[in-house]
Amino acid sequence: NPSTEEKGPTVQKRLKLDPHCDISSSQDKSEDKLETTGDMKLWLNKSVRVLIEHLNRYGVCVVDNFMGDEKGSKLLQEIWRMQRQDCFMDGQVMSGGGQNEPNIRSDKITWTDGHSPVNCPNLRYCVKLLDSIVLTANRVKNNGELGKYRLNGRTRIMCACYPGGGTRYVKHVDNPNRDGRVLTAIYYLNKDWDSKEDGGSLKIYSQVNNGRVITIDPVFDRVIFFWSDARNPHEVLPSNRPRYAVTVWYLDEREKQEYERRSRVAFDPHQSIDYNTKTAENLPPKSPADNALIKSADDTSRDHNLQQQQHGGNNNRVT
DSSP states (O other): OOOEEOOOOOOOOOOEEOGGGSOOOOOOOGGGOOOOOHHHHHHHHHHHHHHHHHHHHHSEEEEESSSOHHHHHHHHHHHHHHHHTTOOEEOOBGGGTSBOOTTTBOOEEEEEOSSSSSOOHHHHHHHHHHHHHHHHHHHSSSOGGGGGOOEEEEOOEEEEEEOSTTEEEEEEOSOSSOOSEEEEEEEEOBTTOOHHHHBOOEEEEOSSSTTOEEEEOOBTTOEEEEESSTTOOEEEEEESSOEEEEEEEEEEHHHHHHHHHHHHHHHOTTOOOOTTOOSGGGSOOOOHHHHHHHHHHHHHHHHHHHHHHHTTTOOSSOO
16 A cells, blocks of 8 residues: 655645636635745655655555644534535536436535635645645656646645445546546545444555555545546445545646547537647647746756755655
């Protein structure tokens, strides 16, 4: 079971949010800005190395003690507040036309940017940690499979609750249609979880590590990253008590654009699109927020690569 224990502060970054996944533009509030420190850079560099190596070897990466008990508990309180305000709805099956199919998935979900419908500063902090690790790992040299993608966006935050009583999500693939989603990141919020009694484990049928089946218990303050495509079919086993999780998906720019072009052709059969013209000149211009995001990631990547050179270039090995 690939796992590691890391925690710490994060880099301030911005990601372009995807309007086709119910996303609105996100502006950082002053209280969300986190100071860049030497300790943060050390933590980020080590977390990046772990993520790169584990995705390459297993297609999955597990990180425990991600935020710490205090922030994680406050995040859970924020989720409960959204529940009390009736923000959650039935999870939908997109292959079924966006309908609720309780025999397939029986969770309750809400989408948020961390500001609306409820102000959730600890949720925003959690996602900033995830953003920092993923985006930096995508920008550094010698980053293996991640180097094949240009991650410049993510979905809004999906908060999910399986209410118990055997609620589950049957075996599925997050992105079977190349819709742009490359990497899934899930943060779990379930204290004193005993999977033997409570169920609710995430079961991954990995196609990366010789078809190995990986079972991940959804314990409090744990994060899991995994490839969103057919490399990782997975299911949520029946849950016997309320089970909480926070999920975001990171998007590849070119795959997302190609998916949108295919979708336009499907709606307009008279529209002709040349899929071979994917040069930078044909891509939409980047916003100032995008440019700031890329500059921040590149600065962090440069520090990371300098550290690689100082240590003989062999820092993809986890010790």
